[in-house]
Amino acid sequence: MDKNFIKGQGAQRNEHNRFDRFSWEPEDEEPESLKVTFTEVFPKTIVNAVNSPDMRMDYSLNPYQGCEHGCSYCFARPTHEFWGYSAGVDFERKIMVKKNAPELLEKFFRKKGYMPKTISLSGNTDCYQPAERKFEITRKLLQLCLDYRHPVSILTKNALVLRDLDILKSLAEQDLVSVSFSIPTINEEIRRKMEPRTSSVNNKLKAIETLSQNGIPVGVMVAPVIPGLTSDESLPIVKAVADAGAKSFSYVIVRLNDTVEPVFVNWINAHFPDRAQKVLNLIRSMHGGNLGEKRFHERYKGEGNIAKLIRNTFALAERKYFADREMPVLNAENFTGTRAQQLRLF
Template sequence: MQNENIIKGQGAQRNLTNRFDRYTYEPEDEDFEAVKTSFTEVFPKTIVNQVKSEDLPMEYSMNPYQGCEHGCSYCFARPTHEYWGYSAGIDFERKIMVKKNAPELLEKFFQKRGYRPQPILLSGNTDCYQPAERQFEITRKLLQVCLDYRHPVNILTKNALVLRDIDLLVPMAEQNIVSVSFSIPTINEELRRKMEPRTSSTTNKLKAVKILSENGIPVNVMVAPIIPGLNSDEPLSILKEVSDAGAKSFGYTLVRLNDAVEPVFVNWIESAFPDRAQKVLNLIRSMRGGKLGEKKVFDRQKGEGNIAEMIHNTFKVGRKKFFEGKEFPELSTKNFTGSKDQQLKLFD
């Protein structure tokens, strides 16, 4: 049973008090369904961020947008919106900051004296192919810079809009400087519409995996997050589908609800699934030592208890059954030019 009062098309059902604000005001009768998405241009001084978390595999990431229209209630990036003076709730989905100068900043980064190339994760905080990308095309411009400089980039998205840029991705794949990680936490379309309301449909996601793979672009699938009681019965079905579509590897994470993510998720699941909300929350607590979140490095990836162990074992079976013998390529840095000049020597 679903609560009829749920705001459709978004994860957050209300705004939250920004932890950095001393005073807040929110009208009781505000119609959040009528709130339109707004875009604000911001002017960062850098676009490439160094990733310092020991349990994350990438060294650099870049995000052309802050905030995300996809509306996933469990998104770990929600608390970052508070640093901009916004709420991690509805504001995160409806107030999007746009970094139009990102391509120029990326060029400057590549031109730094002594820079040694390492693959950069395109996204990592909010989705680089969220709906705003149709209008602003910043991700496409960033990919063009990477192609010009022969610099490796890993794309992380849950939007089939990535296919728009296949004309750039194919030549990049020919030089082994691009891969795509597709986030597919469920292949149940009814559940997908509630979990991630403004992402691509299940059919279009699987189609994108297939088309990218057929064009020689290596695809990894992130089955993330696994939420016990919602999608924890799906891993084997998802792994079979994405393997058949051509994915070369997969990863997964267990849901964790840190800081402002917790009240957003709790409010969402109580609205979207009132009949099983408490069961799901209790199952999450069983994986997190009685809490809903976990920040400890490495522990946040593993979880604890019988439920977590069952999920890990299921993915072990899936790896052996559907991905044995498959290998995901390591992107190359040897062709990096350090210049847009196409006449420079491209190979060592």
């Protein structure tokens, strides 16, 4: 590993913004001198309809823009460029906070004619990233879901989710919540390099166990699978999360779209110089010679022999460890919003 590499983050520099006529970068600051800053933003809406044919969600909600977790492969990095920032260091250190998210969510629940469907927290950036300790926006959103009896799903890399165990238990008693953990590796040394500010492997597995023991259904996303780096862990990961009590799992092949590519290439060369080119070539072999892939369905599963081998390994893991398990369907029948109340009158 490059001895000059800065610990505790993925990106080491601010990559060029594709929309640079709108961007601003301080000329007198080096990345290592920058601290995490929080900026309040004021969106007019907070719930996003998801229309992608290969994503299993109806709505997403993100209380934060940018993420301190520092995953070099994060697909959300390029979204920071629309705000005039870089997908590199800025994405990890310039966090935008949507304090009015609970107010906007309640307004959404009260829309005339709204019929409830599960809202997914963290469709873009992690709702339990370190900023949540300070702002507690996610907790307020979950309380609203409980108050309105609205189904909600959570995707996170952070055991901070256990802080809200009281609300989650109440939601689960009414079949209103599910939690998914993103676990790309159970090798703690690799985890510290891949996602430096996420929870440790042990804490993630303990969180799955604690949630499961409290009646909260938990799934796992093995994401991303990086050939030549984490792909040999497929079976051990699935066994570990099954032992911890997870009810389901899925996986996603790594893809390095747009500005994610230079961030990841810089990262892999610094941390794993002995295998960097092998890893990059294996990724290319799964995406038609490219590091990225944007075609629906193909972007998550990849193509070619390596992708097929990974797919077959996870199919074996499912038969071996998850044959008799499945996630429950969340309940939208008891929603207390305006439209649901009107329907119950007939």
